[in-house]
Amino acid sequence: MAGYVRPSERGGPAHPSQYYSGGATTVFASRFDQRFSFCAYVPSAHDPDGAPLPLAVLQHGTGRRGPQYRDNFAEWGERHGCLVLCPLFPAGIGDPDDLHNFKFLEYGDIRYDQVLLEIVAEAGARWNTDTSRFLLHGFSGGGQFVHRFAYLHPDRLSGLSIGAPGRITHLDSERPWWVGLKGFEEKFGRPPRLAELRDVPVQMVVGSEDTETWEINNVGDSNWMDGADAHGRTRLERLKALSADFERHGIPVRFDVVPGVGHEAMYVLEPVKDFFTSILEDLEEGSGR
Numbered sequence: 001m002a003g004y005v006r007p008s009e010r011g012g013p014a015h016p017s018q019y020y021s022g023g024a025t026t027v028f029a030s031r032f033d034q035r036f037s038f039c040a041y042v043p044s045a046h047d048p049d050g051a052p053l054p055l056a057v058l059q060h061g062t063g064r065r066g067p068q069y070r071d072n073f074a075e076w077g078e079r080h081g082c083l084v085l086c087p088l089f090p091a092g093i094g095d096p097d098d099l100h101n102f103k104f105l106e107y108g109d110i111r112y113d114q115v116l117l118e119i120v121a122e123a124g125a126r127w128n129t130d131t132s133r134f135l136l137h138g139f140s141g142g143g144q145f146v147h148r149f150a151y152l153h154p155d156r157l158s159g160l161s162i163g164a165p166g167r168i169t170h171l172d173s174e175r176p177w178w179v180g181l182k183g184f185e186e187k188f189g190r191p192p193r194l195a196e197l198r199d200v201p202v203q204m205v206v207g208s209e210d211t212e213t214w215e216i217n218n219v220g221d222s223n224w225m226d227g228a229d230a231h232g233r234t235r236l237e238r239l240k241a242l243s244a245d246f247e248r249h250g251i252p253v254r255f256d257v258v259p260g261v262g263h264e265a266m267y268v269l270e271p272v273k274d275f276f277t278s279i280l281e282d283l284e285e286g287s288g289r
Contacts, residue, residue, distance in 0.1 A: 021126065022046070024074060027067070027088065028126075032118035033110075037088045039067055041074045042127055045081035052130040053083045054158070054280055057120065061140035061265060062099050064088060072266055076273045080280055083129040087119045100223040103144040103167070104178055105152070106187065113149050117156070132156075135276050139163030139205075139265040140235075147242070148178070152188060154196040159279040161203040161272045164235045164263060166216030167228050168242050171249050179227040194249055203254045203275040204243050205268050207261030210235045235263065 020026040022042045030036045046053055056077070058069040066086035077084040089102040089112060101107035124131035135158055138146035143165035150160050151169070171194060172180035177187060185191045211234045218224055231241035236257070243253045256271040 024067075024070060028122075030115070030119050031122060033115060035090065035093060036115050036119065037090075038119050038123070039070055039086050039088070040123065040127070041070050041077045041084040043078045043081055043083065045078075046083065046127060046129075048128050050128065052128050053081055054283070055083050055085060055120070055123065055129045055131060055134040056276055057085045057087070057116070057134050057136045059087060059116070059136065059138035059142040059145050060089070061138065061142040062091075063140075063265075064091065065265065068266065069269075072269055073273070076276075080277060082135075082276075082280065083123070083127055085120065085123050085134075087116055089115070098222070100141065103141045103148075103223070105145070105148050112145065113152055116149065117153070120156075133158040135159045135161070135279060137161035137163060137272050137276075138165075139268065140166065140263065144168070150197055150200065150202075151181070151184070151192040151194070152190070154193050154200050157200045158283065159201045159203070159276060161205060161275055162239070162242070163204075163265070163268055163272070164206040164210055164239060165242075166235050166238070167223065167225075168231065168238050170231070170242065170245050172245075175227060176225075179225050179230070194251070198250050198252075200251075201254070201275075201279055202246065202251060203256060203272065204239050205256040205258065205271050205275075206236050206239045207258045207264060207268055208236070209260060209262040212263060 025040045027037050027039045060066045066088045070084055070086045073084045091099050094108055102112040105113050120131050133156055136146050143163040144167055147162045148169055169178050170180055173182055175182055177183045181192050213233050232238045243255050246253050258268045261267045
């Protein structure tokens with residue numbers, strides 16, 4: 001990977017576990033639950049004995065393209081000295097045909113928000129990275145996951161980027177979970193933490209041509225709920241409605257529309273990198289470094 005020098009390239013052999021734990025890493029099974037896994041990009045600024053690196057987490061969507069997200073962000077991570085972590089939640093957990101269960105945080109006895117936090121903790125144990133707060137981006141199904149995750153865990157986020165979710169949970173206590181927040185506390189054991197979310201920088205990002213509806217208006221499927229189309233039929237319309245909802249609740253939003261782009265994860269990432277960079281610069285300025 002450009003910019004990263006593996007240990008064996010510095011003049012001596014490296015143990016394979018060291019070799020594949022730096023730069024663009026291999027895929028590791030989670031020790032918390034080996035049905036789940038992760039890969040990372042570890043920049044050359046990483047020093048086990050130095051200052052911990054900031055952390056950016058990129059949550060895949062339905063296509064489970066974690067390594068592609070990692071590779072796309074590798075140069076950015078190298079430039080900014082930021083460790084990039086990509087969890088993998090495989091399809092077919094429980095129901096062999098299921099694609100969607102992680103997006104709604106809970107499935108059977110699995111709490112996907114907790115799985116993510118455990119993977120973040122494992123990254124902190126394996127590498128010298130600050131896991132107290134992290135940057136978080138997800139696109140499509142990942143965008144569904146990350147905005148719901150933020151309702152539970154805003155205290156863990158230094159920045160939140162929500163990319164083109166097809167199904168949205170609005171800040172509406174009168175409408176049932178998951179189109180709204182009614183029943184949220186009973187399901188998750190705590191109320192949504194909206195006051196804390198107001199302190200988290202939030203971006204929403206979508207392509208200007210993200211207007212196909214075949215995948216997100218599938219009435220009767222396992223990932224459909226009455227009212228899912230109440231705020232628009234396209235992802236662009238629905239994300240604009242979520243942005244307005246956040247703003248009404250005192251949560252400022254940076255809204256990026258990428259010209260000429262449809263529902264294509266890798267083509268909306270430059271605004272995400274810009275958003276993350278602005279947060280890292282603010283954090284560095286605030287630390288006095």
